Amino acid sequence: MTAVLETEHLSLQFGGVNALSDLSIQIEAGSLHAIIGPNGAGKTSFFNCLTGYYKPTSGAVRFRGSEVTGLDAAKVAGLGIRRTFQNIRVFPKMSVLENVLAGGHLRATANLFSITVASPGFRRNERQLRSEAMSSLEFVGLADQWNNLAGDLPYGMRKRMELARVLIADPVVVLLDEPAAGVSSVEREELSRVIQRIHAQGTCVIMIEHDVDLVMEIATEVTVLDNGRIIASGLPQDVRNNPDVIRAYMGRKRK
Amino acid sequence: MAMVETVSRGRAKLDGFRAMRGGLVLAVVVLGALIPQMTQNQYYLGVAFQAEMLMCLALGLNIVVGYAGMLDLGFAAFFAIGAYTTGILSTKEHWSILASIAPGVVIAVVCALIIGFPTLRLRSDYLAVVTLGFGEIIQTIAINLNQTGGPTGIYAIPALTLGSVVVTSNTGYYYVFFVLVIVFALFSTRLRGSRLGRAWLCIREDEDAAKAMGINTNHYKLYAYVFGAVLGSITGSLYAPALTAISPASFGFSESLLIVMAVAIGGLGSIWGVMFGAAVVEIFPEVFRSFAQARLLVFGVLLVILMVVRPRGLFPERAFQGMATRVRRRLGRAAVGPGPSAGHVVLTVPTEES
Numbered sequence: 238m239t240a241v242l243e244t245e246h247l248s249l250q251f252g253g254v255n256a257l258s259d260l261s262i263q264i265e266a267g268s269l270h271a272i273i274g275p276n277g278a279g280k281t282s283f284f285n286c287l288t289g290y291y292k293p294t295s296g297a298v299r300f301r302g303s304e305v306t307g308l309d310a311a312k313v314a315g316l317g318i319r320r321t322f323q324n325i326r327v328f329p330k331m332s333v334l335e336n337v338l339a340g341g342h343l344r345a346t347a348n349l350f351s352i353t354v355a356s357p358g359f360r361r362n363e364r365q366l367r368s369e370a371m372s373s374l375e376f377v378g379l380a381d382q383w384n385n386l387a388g389d390l391p392y393g394m395r396k397r398m399e400l401a402r403v404l405i406a407d408p409v410v411v412l413l414d415e416p417a418a419g420v421s422s423v424e425r426e427e428l429s430r431v432i433q434r435i436h437a438q439g440t441c442v443i444m445i446e447h448d449v450d451l452v453m454e455i456a457t458e459v460t461v462l463d464n465g466r467i468i469a470s471g472l473p474q475d476v477r478n479n480p481d482v483i484r485a486y487m488g489r490k491r492k
Numbered sequence: 493m494a495m496v497e498t499v500s501r502g503r504a505k506l507d508g509f510r511a512m513r514g515g516l517v518l519a520v521v522v523l524g525a526l527i528p529q530m531t532q533n534q535y536y537l538g539v540a541f542q543a544e545m546l547m548c549l550a551l552g553l554n555i556v557v558g559y560a561g562m563l564d565l566g567f568a569a570f571f572a573i574g575a576y577t578t579g580i581l582s583t584k585e586h587w588s589i590l591a592s593i594a595p596g597v598v599i600a601v602v603c604a605l606i607i608g609f610p611t612l613r614l615r616s617d618y619l620a621v622v623t624l625g626f627g628e629i630i631q632t633i634a635i636n637l638n639q640t641g642g643p644t645g646i647y648a649i650p651a652l653t654l655g656s657v658v659v660t661s662n663t664g665y666y667y668v669f670f671v672l673v674i675v676f677a678l679f680s681t682r683l684r685g686s687r688l689g690r691a692w693l694c695i696r697e698d699e700d701a702a703k704a705m706g707i708n709t710n711h712y713k714l715y716a717y718v719f720g721a722v723l724g725s726i727t728g729s730l731y732a733p734a735l736t737a738i739s740p741a742s743f744g745f746s747e748s749l750l751i752v753m754a755v756a757i758g759g760l761g762s763i764w765g766v767m768f769g770a771a772v773v774e775i776f777p778e779v780f781r782s783f784a785q786a787r788l789l790v791f792g793v794l795l796v797i798l799m800v801v802r803p804r805g806l807f808p809e810r811a812f813q814g815m816a817t818r819v820r821r822r823l824g825r826a827a828v829g830p831g832p833s834a835g836h837v838v839l840t841v842p843t844e845e846s
Contacts, residue, residue: 288704289703290700290703309703309708310700310703310704311703311705311706311707311708311709312708314703314704314705314706315706319704320704322701322704326698326700326701326704327698327701328693328694328697328698328701328702329697330693330697330809331690331693331694331697335690335693338690339690339691339693339694339702339705339707340705342687342690342691342694342705342706342707343706345686345687345690347686347687349688352682352683352686352688353679353682355682359686363685363686386810402705406705406706
């Protein structure tokens with residue numbers, strides 16, 4: 238078992254608040270690792286530390302054995318760690334296709350000169366990217382939306398477009414922040430299928446999700462956070478019956 | 493396969509759109525080229541030439557404001573740098589006008605890097621203040637330096653020579669700037685259809701999400717600022733011989749504001765839009781001369797109305813695609829089907845030509 242992404246004693250403080258304390262997680266290559274936990278448990282903060290949006294107060298993040306702690310978000314993305322956002326972040330006034338092409342930014346190689354003269358190399362590169370973007374859109378079932386403005390898409394489709402935007406980059410690790418939040422049951426099925434297909438391609442998927450049924454259905458491993466700490470980790474069925482997990486969820490509910 | 497079908501349907505629409513756009517471009521270019529043949533009135537030609545110059549500046553600023561979404565309130569500074577470099581080199585060092593464009597560009601780029609590097613990580617409002625300050629600094633330098641001729645500026649700037657042709661008339665400069673507008677518009681179009689243009693738009697739309705695409709946002713913001721500076725400086729270098737005299741008064745905040753206005757009125761990021769916006773900003777105050785003292789008031793009121801009625805500008809991005817779709821539908825050639833979502837304008841694919 239090799240860890241593709243791991244954290245060691247990761248802590249994050251905002252003023253006096255401990256958002257994350259001493260978090261050590263190993264994400265196995267090829268796993269579909271779900272991160273669950275009550276609201277405010279630090280799940281999104283954890284994602285932000287992994288992807289360079291927050292700099293952890295202490296501790297380390299390692300990707301394929303080399304340290305990536307505190308790297309700039311763009312650099313982290315360049316390494317093949319791609320994410321989606323909890324409150325979807327599309328580029329609303331660009332077309333769906335262009336949004337996906339933006340995801341392939343680092344694969345567009347033309348220099349200024351070849352762009353200016355529209356050299357054959359530049360055209361070839363763009364054509365190649367466009368056809369890959371169309372394949373990504375087809376993968377998530379949005380090929381027929383390619384020419385609409387991203388801002389005009391309904392919620393569920395935007396979520397899928399975000400996935401296509403991640404996929405065109407051919408990522409090593411995909412981090413999904415609540416992929417199924419707020420979508421209809423039909424869309425939920427669709428998203429679940431797409432996520433499983435991404436996983437089936439051998440891509441490591443880490444996903445924050447509140448929908449426990451979905452997690453039990455597709456995750457290969459589950460980590461439960463509460464108050465910035467890991468309270469349980471393991472196979473879905475084991476975690477489900479863990480008394481600490483039940484207390485974290487049910488305890489809150491009773492109040 | 494569904495996808496192939498969708499794509500070929502898209503292609504069919506795209507071909508129609510391209511043909512229509514090509515025809516439109518040709519019509520505008522021909523019309524533009526014929527204007528000096530239609531009138532010998534020097535006043536009209538002067539206004540037309542000023543409008544072209546503002547188009548060039550607006551196309552430059554469009555990269556900064558329209559594409560990358562950074563509000564730059566001191567763009568006239570780069571215009572001044574080009575004009576003064578050419579003015580000084582041609583009168584004192586007897587350089588040819590064309591040769592003086594390059595050093596102007598170099599100085600503009602250096603200034604853009606010096607100002608941009610530490611400040612471009614700022615977001616909107618702060619950036620606007622910094623660029624405003626930069627514009628004021630350049631103007632103040634021009635007023636106070638001996639080499640720039642102080643408040644009177646530089647005069648007796650020699651004419652532009654292209655090979656054996658000496659350009660002296662309004663008509664001559666009209667054509668010079670006509671070519672420049674075309675070159676800048678083409679350049680902007682190419683940038684828009686490349687990774688540079690996409691990265692800029694991503695930054696404009698959502699800077700944090702842009703980072704998740706692997707876009708180094710600080711670098712790309714700097715590129716946009718530098719490209720804007722280059723276009724501004726080239727325009728300045730050709731403006732100096734056209735007017736034969738330059739003074740600091742032409743490069744103040746009001747000039748910067750005029751350029752921002754041209755971009756905003758036309759439509760941020762839309763090449764047709766900003767060119768049209770520049771024409772409006774230049775020509776309308778002239779048209780309203782009959783209102784005498786009140787002309788700027790009338791102009792101002794019109795601007796307010798315009799921004800209320802069309803907040804995204806006269807020709808926002810994708811406006812022409814929308815027009816093409818509507819026209820085709822009206823002509824009953826909607827055989828290609830209403831498209832994925834009939835209500836919305838369809839048809840931009842970032843192609844290398846678009």
